[in-house]
Amino acid sequence: MTRMRADLLALTDDSLITLANRGILKRAVKENASAPPELSESPDGTVEAVFADGTRTTLTTGVTLEAAPCTCGSTTVCRHRVMVVLHYRRKATVRDAEVGSAATESVSDAVVETAESAAGSATAESAAATEEQDVAAIGETRSAGVELTATKPWTPAEFSDDQLRELLGTRAFAAARKAHRAGYRATVHRATPQDPVAAVELSAVTVRFLVPGDLGYARADASRGARPDAIALAVWAFRVADAVDPAADALEVTVGNAADGxxxxxxxxxxxxxxxxxxxxxxxxxxxxxxxxxxxxxxxxxxxxxxxxxxxxxxxxxxxxxxxxxxxxxxxxxxxxxxxxxxxxxxxxxxxxxxxxGTEEAASTPLRHLRLTGLGARITGDSESRTVETYLAHPEARIVLTLPVTTAIPDGSTPPSAAALAARRTGSARLGDLAAGNVVTESAIRSANRSVRLSNSRVARTSVLPSTGDWSTLPPELLVGDLDAEAARLTTLAPAVIRPRVRGESLRAVVVDHVDEIRYLPGEQRLEATLHAPTGTATISQAHTGAAPGALDALAHTLSGEAGSLRYIAGSLTRQHGRLLLHPTAVVAGQTVHVPCYASATHTVPSTTALNPKDPLTEAITAALSLTAEVPHRGIRHLPPTWYTRAAESARALRRVGLHTAATTLEALGHSLPTASPVQALHLWATTHLRLQLTADHL
Structure with a gap:
């Protein structure tokens, strides 16, 4: 029996979209259902396909899909190549079912009957699969190569430098070595049953290893020629990750020599x-x-x-x-x-x-074909400008990108309404459509802080399709169903003051079980509610802003269930004063993605109001932070005597609630500020404010 090609079986639907695009995959699925090619496989593993129109496609062992010959003449991955992979995978599924059925015949007659029934059902379901099921079920068809990975872990660290040099060329490999000497950070994602593709997130580009053991199928999402060194950097990141913790599914590592900084x-x-x-x-x-x-x-x-x-x-x-x-x-x-x-x-x-x-971060990198999912938006601003931040999930990279657009308000002009901002375009797409849609673009340029912009181009276009809010296909790094686990993860992060400065870092989509305790805090002009996920709870918190006057009303309307059954809520997840807070950017109710900041004030907030309960611990640390923030605002030379009196009182309050170290630090600041030199005072003050800030973050 000929051993089936593990490289072809490892190409999931998602990988095929990366190599070609979603449109080609859909067309290949549709044509395969009506007229699949005739396949033959030689003993050396070469797969040859003959189509009804006479087109021949040959997939030779060791040759990537792009380089495989096809008589259609296409220089890129055509539908014929994709059809061969899809049909080959399906044949493998049927073959595995037959082998499994034969292997159970020796057990017992009862087991035989059950196995034959299950095999028949599986075959019938396979034959009746629709185009939408084939395209949506990314990775459902498990290949022999992927199954082998599960039993015998594979890692991109196995690729040698000689292989990298041969793939990239001397110049790109030298550039990679230079970046390695300077040092860089990377997040390594190992292959899992849920996502069988190993990946590495670098500063402004993500590298994915689509086929285990085949360096030719390593792909970076940068435009061709933009980051030729990325694949080598990703392999070296895996080497460090395997040495540090070979069992972790995801790991952030520092690679190379930091001395060059x-x-x-x-x-x-x-x-x-x-x-x-x-x-x-x-x-x-x-x-x-x-x-x-x-x-x-x-x-x-x-x-x-x-x-x-x-x-x-x-x-x-x-x-x-x-x-x-x-x-x-x-x-x-x-x-x-x-x-x-x-x-x-x-x-x-x-x-x-x-x-x-952040010395290793590229200022900006143009990206190639991207598929993004809108996770809402947020509007901020004052009398001079309005800024819209649109949040776009990048599932392949397992991150959220932020698209900021700032609009200046001329003197004496009326600020644009939320609806007018939603109608503004960036590239060829409206901001409102991006925030609530499914985006396909070839014109994205990504910055080191994960912000992205869409360029205007007739060649590299952006298309946006309406979304039904099916966020279930988002990777687990972005889709949260266990809020308790997410709260625990947040406590393990390094302090924000030394973490990479990336936008949308805490943006997540949360699975909703139900929402209750919707309340309005009139003193703070804030709407709050309790979000129950399948596991754990969080407090939904949204403050009123004149830049988005209808946001509170729209949020209350969707949270109440009047717009449809709640399925997901996207927003920034943070820990603050012992609570897990979600600041929402989008709500999926029924089959619609609602973006509250773009809504008009057509609904009313709940009539029931509430007051936040006063917590002595939170009050003490908040008062101390407010006190230390006065120092850079007023200036040490301009601090009134009452500031030092209030500092002593604040230290006593901290000590009463058990924060003795914070109290001692604040007392020392009050005693030293009048006599310290400017640089000494800076470091004394920064130490005090930093301690109070970290204490507040970990309450």
Whole structure:
């Protein structure tokens, strides 16, 4: 009996879409149902197919699908090649069923009868499968190659450097070696029964190994020629992951030598001095020269490719500008957090932990054919601008991409309505359609922080199809059914001030069992509800904003079930003051994806209101954070005597609820600030604020 081709059996529907596209797969499924090709397989494994119109396709062992000869003349993966793989897989399924049936004949007559009945049922179901079932059931047809992987684990780390050099070429391999010397971070995803394709997420590109043991089927989602080094970087990431923890399904690793980041470390040393001046004078009293000094530090960080401090400093400069312009987007607590982050990253970089600087991150990378799922949007803004962030799940990469679009509001003009923002276009697609649809694009350009933009191109187009809200096919990294497990995962993360600065990091889709306790908090202008997943609960929390005036009403309407049975809710999942909070961006009710921020105020919030119960622990830590945030806002030189009195009272409150270390740190800050030098004061203050911030995150 000829052994079947493991490489062809390992090509799932999802892999075929990657190699060709969804349209070709659908057409191949449809034509296979009516006129499948005649297949023959030689002893050396060569598969030859003859179609009714005379077209011949030959799949030779060791030759990838793109390189396989087909008389149709197509230079890419045509429908004939895809049809051969689909038909070959189906024959393998029937053959496995027959072998399984024959193997059970020696057991007993009763077992034989049961086995024959099951085999007949399976064959009938296989023959009656529709096009939609074939396309939707990605990975359902398990191949001999995949089953072999389950019993004998395979890892891309097995590929040698010689194989990589031969595949990539000398120049691309040299570029990969240079990136390796600089050091980089990667998230490794091993093959699992749910997703048999091993993958590695790099800074701005994802590499997938579609066929076990075949380097020719390694694919990066960057445009052709954009990241030729990515496959080598992914293989080396697997080597590190296998050495660190060979059993973990997913693992974040640091690869290469971080010592080459010395230029970026030096660049971060340009930041503390102006930060100390800002802390001393205060945001409210910052002189006109300070933003210019920060701009010089910004250029230094950019030249050294220190992405994360660079982005944090950009946000800090925006906060300074917002205060100067008396904009509502200025937030003293956010300003304090950004200063703390810059200090924390500079400290970590001096301890040979250069990945906190993001030096390995590419500024932007054009991506090739992508299939994305809209997970809603969020609108923010003030009297000067409106920003829409659209969230798009990238299932193959197991991440969420964020598409930000900012619209300036001319002086004296009326801000655009939520409906008008939904109608705005980016590339060729409307923002509202992207947030609630299924997206196929060839014009995406991804940045290091997982933001993405769609370019205008007649060749590389973007199409959006309406979604019925079937998010069940999202990978487990993005679809949450166990909120208790997700809460536990969040506690294991490194502090946000030294994690990679990526947008949409906490965006998830949550499976809904039911929602109850819908309540409105009038003092905070906030709607809350309790979300019950199949396992665990979370608090849905949405605050009113003038940028999206109908969001609260629409959210209350969908949560009540009046728009249809609740199936999923997408949003940012965070832990705050001991609670798991979900800030929603989209709700699937019935067969419709609702995006609350785009809704008009046509519904009313629940008439029942509630007050948040006061928790002494939360109150103490919140008051302390507010107190320390006053320091960079007012400036050390401008702190009134009452600040020191309130600091002592806040320390006593922290000690009463058992937070003794936080209390001692705050007391030390109050005693030292008047006499410390500006740089010493900066580090004393940052240590105190950071401790309070981490305590609040882990309550």
């Amino acid at each position: 010395s230029a970026a470390v030096t660049a971060t040393e340009s930041v503390p001095t102006p930060l100390a001046d800002l802390l001393n004078d205060g945001v409210a009293h910052a002189g006109p020269a300070l933003p210019a000094i920060f701009s010089a530090a910004l250029r230094t960080l950019d030249a050294a490719s220190a992405r994360w401090p660079h982005d944090a400093l950009v946000d800090l400069l925006d906060q300074l500008a917002a205060y100067r312009d008396r904009s509502a987007r200025h937030d003293p607590l956010l300003t304090a957090t950004l200063i703390t982050e810059l200090v924390a990253r500079q400290r970590a970089s001096t301890r040979d932990w250069v990945p906190v600087l």
